[in-house]
Amino acid sequence: MAPQMNDIMRLCCEISAHDQIKVAVKNSTKGAMVAGGGAFVGGMLGGPAGIAVGGAVGGLLGSWLTSGQFRPLPEILMELPPNQKQKLYNDIVGVLGNLDWTDAAQLIALVMGNATLQQQVTAALLGYIAKELRAEVRYQD
Numbered sequence: 032m033a034p035q036m037n038d039i040m041r042l043c044c045e046i047s048a049h050d051q052i053k054v055a056v057k058n059s060t061k062g063a064m065v066a067g068g069g070a071f072v073g074g075m076l077g078g079p080a081g082i083a084v085g086g087a088v089g090g091l092l093g094s095w096l097t098s099g100q101f102r103p104l105p106e107i108l109m110e111l112p113p114n115q116k117q118k119l120y121n122d123i124v125g126v127l128g129n130l131d132w133t134d135a136a137q138l139i140a141l142v143m144g145n146a147t148l149q150q151q152v153t154a155a156l157l158g159y160i161a162k163e164l165r166a167e168v169r170y171q172d
Contacts, residue, residue, distance in 0.1 A: 052157075052168060107164075126151045
């Protein structure tokens with residue numbers, strides 16, 4: 032990974048850790064499969080009434096399985112594949128414009144010291160998370 036990309040990734044991790052951002056990548060496919068499986072098993076065991084009961088139970092189980100899986104954003108960012116890191120890098124560099132820095136520490140200091148720039152980088156980061164990862168964002172209470 033290029034040094035500037037590492038710097039941007041460290042900046043994103045710092046901002047998300049500072050704001051205590053957690054995300055949950057939606058896993059609707061798994062939930063839908065559990066709900067459908069419940070309806071199928073219910074139908075096999077109980078006929079038409081079993082489909083309704085199995086679908087309801089499967090839907091509740093699918094919802095329970097896919098909820099509450101929030102992880103710290105820095106952890107997720109470090110696990111991104113290279114192509115997604117490149118996309119995030121491009122989004123953040125677009126916000127930073129012509130800002131010059133020598134290392135990650137200086138970049139972090141520049142961004143964290145400028146409230147407007149910090150808000151813009153945070154907005155770009157959250158936009159990337161919502162659009163590219165289709166994740167639900169939560170701030171630590």
